[in-house]
Amino acid sequence: MKPIYLDYAATTPVDKSALSAARPYMNSVFFNPSSMHSLGRKAYAAVEKARQKVARAINAAPENIIFTSCGTEAIQQAMLCFPYGEKKKVIVSAIEHDSVTSCANAIIKRGMTVEKVMPTPGGIITAEALKRVIDQNTALVCVMTVNNQTGAVQPIKELAEISHSYGAAFFTDAVQAVCTQNLDVTQTNVDMLAASAHKFYSLKGCGFLYRKNAVKLDPLMLGGRQEYGLRAGTENVPSIVAMGEAIERAVQFRREYIEHVSAVEKAFFGALTVGEKVFVENGTDGISSVVFDGVNGGRLAIALSMSGVCCSVGSACSSGSATPPPTLVAMGVKSPECAVRFSFGKSTTTDEAVRAAHIVNLTVDKLKKNG
Numbered sequence: 001m002k003p004i005y006l007d008y009a010a011t012t013p014v015d016k017s018a019l020s021a022a023r024p025y026m027n028s029v030f031f032n033p034s035s036m037h038s039l040g041r042k043a044y045a046a047v048e049k050a051r052q053k054v055a056r057a058i059n060a061a062p063e064n065i066i067f068t069s070c071g072t073e074a075i076q077q078a079m080l081c082f083p084y085g086e087k088k089k090v091i092v093s094a095i096e097h098d099s100v101t102s103c104a105n106a107i108i109k110r111g112m113t114v115e116k117v118m119p120t121p122g123g124i125i126t127a128e129a130l131k132r133v134i135d136q137n138t139a140l141v142c143v144m145t146v147n148n149q150t151g152a153v154q155p156i157k158e159l160a161e162i163s164h165s166y167g168a169a170f171f172t173d174a175v176q177a178v179c180t181q182n183l184d185v186t187q188t189n190v191d192m193l194a195a196s197a198h199k200f201y202s203l204k205g206c207g208f209l210y211r212k213n214a215v216k217l218d219p220l221m222l223g224g225r226q227e228y229g230l231r232a233g234t235e236n237v238p239s240i241v242a243m244g245e246a247i248e249r250a251v252q253f254r255r256e257y258i259e260h261v262s263a264v265e266k267a268f269f270g271a272l273t274v275g276e277k278v279f280v281e282n283g284t285d286g287i288s289s290v291v292f293d294g295v296n297g298g299r300l301a302i303a304l305s306m307s308g309v310c311c312s313v314g315s316a317c318s319s320g321s322a323t324p325p326p327t328l329v330a331m332g333v334k335s336p337e338c339a340v341r342f343s344f345g346k347s348t349t350t351d352e353a354v355r356a357a358h359i360v361n362l363t364v365d366k367l368k369k370n371g
């Protein structure tokens with residue numbers, strides 16, 4: 001039987017429309033957007049049209065969008081190329097993805113201070129928690145929009161406002177947020193926002209960074225003048241075109257998407273008789289962690305994979321590791337090493353969700369019996 005995929009937070013399949021939009025740019029319109037000739041101009045026009053679509057999706061101006069090779073790269077551009085100036089402190093939430101915490105470690109090596117802001121037991125970074133660590137020496141505050149482990153939606157607008165009141169810039173990793181959240185940057189007033197195409201039904205190897213005009217970043221890649229001189233290298237035209245199409249659809253069909261993932265997730269948890277869902281104060285639909293006390297999460301994920309259910313124990317990038325997810329540790333979740341993440345998407349059916357839950361019930365019982 002075909003495995004049941006419950007790992008949409010790791011990656012999503014490419015939408016048909018995104019794929020067809022990309023196809024011509026792989027062969028018939030394969031040209032380099034930097035070429036001055038008429039054929040190169042066609043590729044350039046496609047990249048700029050995609051930039052407009054991405055910008056529209058977050059209510060930004062096209063010139064504030066920089067295309068990158070993935071979410072991780074957009075995060076590096078935001079955090080490592082930020083003009084820190086005289087201020088020597090960066091605040092990073094304790095529930096960030098590895099791509100953000102690794103940048104924080106690199107910032108420490110530069111001789112700066114990084115302070116962590118802790119979540120509530122319900123997985124939220126509150127205004128009060130931020131106020132406890134922020135001061136006038138803070139240059140940048142980094143808090144993600146949707147947590148990749150629990151689906152917790154963070155109060156980005158409020159946190160950005162507090163950051164600004166201390167003269168700090170605010171950056172949000174919105175990699176897990178595009179399908180379910182309104183990312184209007186004029187409403188949230190974030191200074192920078194990172195996203196990744198393969199998390200919203202487009203091709204891998206593509207992402208973007210939004211940055212306000214006032215944020216004068218240094219280049220991440222040196223060479224040509226692509227991407228306003230911030231990211232040298234020939235653009236990945238097919239993936240950029242696909243991303244423009246996919247983000248437009250994500251915004252257009254957001255309500256239907258939420259209704260669907262919420263229904264299949266409900267069906268899954270309705271049929272699940274084992275484990276305890278990690279409590280989240282303000283969760284988005286489609287991403288949940290469940291603790292199966294007494295059963296190691298990594299061991300369970302492997303057993304589930306062998307029984308036909310594909311889920312994960314952490315973020316995709318660290319799914320091979322045996323360490324418990326830092327987000328759950330920071331939240332004070334009991335037995336975080338026994339957690340497994342289930343994430344649902346467009347093509348998950350109710351039947352699949354229920355079948356998967358039955359398989360989880362049986363597998364957990366079996367592992368518990370076998371010790």
Ligand code: PLP
Nearest residue numbers: 070071072097099148175196316
């Ligand atoms: N940020 C979050 C919250 C993620 O979940 C991921 C990937 O799982 C990333 C960043 C990295 O994105 P990418 O795989 O596009 O580099």
